[in-house]
Amino acid sequence: MASLTDLTVAQLGATLAKKEASAVEVADAHLKKLEEHRALNAFITETPEKARAMAEASDARRAKGEAGLLEGIPLAIKDLFCTDGVQTTAGSHILEGFVPPYESTVTTNLWKAGAVMVGKTNLDEFAMGSSNMTSHFGGVENPWKRRGDNRKLVPGGSSGGSAAAVAAYMVPGSTGTDTGGSIRQPASFCGIVGLKPTYGRCSRWGVVAFASSLDQPGPFARTVEDSALLLQAMAGHDPKDSTSAPLAVPDFAAAARNPDIKGLKVGIPEEYRVDGTSPEIVALWSTGMEMLKAAGAQTVEVSLPHTKYALPAYYIVAPAECSSNLARYDGVRFGLRVPGKDLAEMYQNTRGAGFGKEVRRRILIGTYVLSAGYYDAYYKKAQQIRSLIARDFRQAFEKCDVLLTPTAPTAAFAAGDKMDDPVTMYLNDMFTIPASMAGLPGISVPAGLDKDGLPLGLQLIGRAFDEETMLRAAAALEKAAAFGARPAGY
């Protein structure tokens, strides 16, 4: 029998159902991996005792014949989801030691489905970053390395710990959040599947807010089917999030098990052919088109004319919302407090000491674009561009059912690279941000290795609330690409 930690979510579910292993044994096997690979720094908080208690309760439920969709499946949770009684830091010094007295809706849904939490994963501070280097708790190491080169690579960000944990077989699945690419880009860098659902599919309640009109929770897993299973459990209407869609949750797993794409129209947006993209990624993109065609789909050239403006517009919208959301960290109700001679100085000292460099930078950008006299020139302009981006996608989807693009312009880069100029780092998200601005679902599927042996992902973008078609296409791509590679030593 294969080692328990090699199994996918679906395989573990079958193993547990056949009573070939107990949830406690499954949890212990994965907790051992957490210990073994602690050097990756994928976790901020490990919760072995909680995991064992949850696994025992899971075994008891199964004995009573009450198994849920994810009964006994060990998961890692991005440390942006509030977990009742377990420290939740958002990767920031300002929330270090914060123990929420409540549980986020998404994690509540996962525990109701029977899943077991093994720990809280590392992330860029407040989910702001594309490398995981902005975490107060240190960067995360990508389990993948270039062949013959021992330099540490970043796992991508912001959900870097969640992606690395799945890629290193510490867990079969994890949660992330995606504001501009924070699930899809790390999935591409780590050779796994990452799914950003349609905005409104998963509740944001209890997820530490970054940019509320963009933030969306979603899963990481090693297969498309697993990502669908996790989404199935995470999604659903929640009256506590006013932007949560009042829609029934479709059978995502069934869609992912049906890679039949005969007659599917796959749009290829010409504006995604941009300078600076690695030639290997351009080649892989063409291979992806051929694979989908061979599976019976037809490709259609489409145009998304405002693509290049999505990124600069995002860097107005996201910081504006971040500066408003992060106003709550004032040293009064929770988190860090640094004393001052009066209230104003206490606020300033607390926020100056509590936030890291990238977060401070974005608060300043946001405060500036929202300050008196600049609103129309920046924020309103960006929201208008956002309308045009959404319109581009609507028009493209009149001609096709899904879009196929690269996920990121490069493979994983070395820790410390791209750190000198913030704009260079921001460019890493150029293929993921447009769909975020339009609220559309996207999935990154590992599709090949580059010449250095690093994984590369391709992205499929679907219509709003049509994750099912996107999952079918993703399953077809996964089947054709037959990725199957794993990082050496894991």
Next chain:
Amino acid sequence: MSLDKDTVARIARLARLKVPDEELAPLAGELSGIFAWIEQLNEVDTRNVEPLSSVSDVSLPQRADKVTDGGIAAKVLANAPGGAVYIDTADKNAGGFFTVPKVVE
């Protein structure tokens, strides 16, 4: 668009964010670079384009005007960094206060 040190200091004050003096000039340079890159948005004609503030088509739902939660003052105050003051220490859920530095002399 170019930002100078004084502008950065002014925004930092607005954001209640202490920024050490020596960081003001480098920040002004970085932010100017970001805003120069953002300038390209001016190439786009956005006259008569409605701003998109939400991607969800649904209108915001309203719920019944009823109390659905409460009586959890102890939980609300549990993480107070300056400590909390309770109305009744024997029943922390009866209510209490966050504490801040003295505001009025």
